[in-house]
Amino acid sequence: MRIALTGANSSVGMNLLNHANQHGDLQFIAGVRSEKARESLPQSEQIEGRCIDYRDGATLAKQLEGADCVVHLAGILIESSTTKYQEANVDATRVVVEAAKILGVRHLVFISVVGANASSTNSYFRSKGQAEELVANSGLSATIIRTPILLGPGTAGANALIGSAKNSKPKALGGGLYKMRPLDIDDLNTAIINACKRQAPACALYELVGPTAIRYCDLINMTARALGASTDIEVGSISITVSKFIAKISSTLRGGGFTPTVIEVITQDEVVAHNAVEELGVSLTPLTTTIEKILEQQ
Secondary structure (H helix, E strand, O other), rough: OOEEEEEEOOOHHHHHHOHHHHOOOOEEEEOOOOOHHHOOOOOOOOOEEEEEEEEEOHHHHHHOOOOEEEEEEOOOOOOOOOOOOHHHHHHHHHHHHHHHHHOOOOOEEEEOOOOOOOOOOOOHHHHHHHHHHHHHHHOOOOOEEEEOOEOOOOHHHHHHHHHHHOOOOEEEHHHHEEEEEEHHHHHHHHHHHHHHOOOEEEEEEEEOOOOOOHHHHHHHHHHHOOOOOOOOOOOOEEEEEHHHHHHHHHHHHHHOOOOOHHHHHHHHHOOOOOOHHHHHHOOOHHHHHHHHHHHOOO
């Protein structure tokens, strides 16, 4: 089977490609936006890097020619002055769906986020919900996987966590009292591969989160102890209200960046009604093991 990845140079894509040799029966078409990004991809006979864009479905279909399955990883949480949620999360997904239809792929996997909702007042969650609807209404065999914060080498979540854990006086939005369900990036990639191989006949939507519900302040302390701290450290509080006010002014002047929308996403409790572990064939990695893996590669 040949699996095409969009956003192949993302942390999820790179992690999956770095473990390509564990899936000897699979070939990967690694789609990225630039030649520089293509050159950064892991070197393997199983991996073919290709430069792609999202102008239209026909163009993307040619760029992903030969794919049996498409995994759509590309998307953004933080907008810039040139790239907005509508373009990166909604319009790009529409083009991917069009390309998948032209290619006649067996299956489409879309990675979404816990909290996605096309009717959400939060523009990021709304864009991901709208993208989900495009996939669900495509008529394609598809799997949508909603994820929480991802932890693994190179992920933004892991980098921020380690930075806080190494600080003797860390601070977090709202004191880090919001609850998270961190998911090991390896577990997500297991779910992605399983979804590609099983190929649900219609569109299936799953939420996949880690095994432990934990406040972010407690996660910082768990990581600090793994780094050798003998006692808990006090996590200071950054006012969410003040942060939103400053972020609104700053992002308006710069045309993007850290916005009130992003702050809402970060501080929302990650809650799911059902964790689709069995459906996606995943054996969840204990949170302590995930932290150990991250620190080993520092």
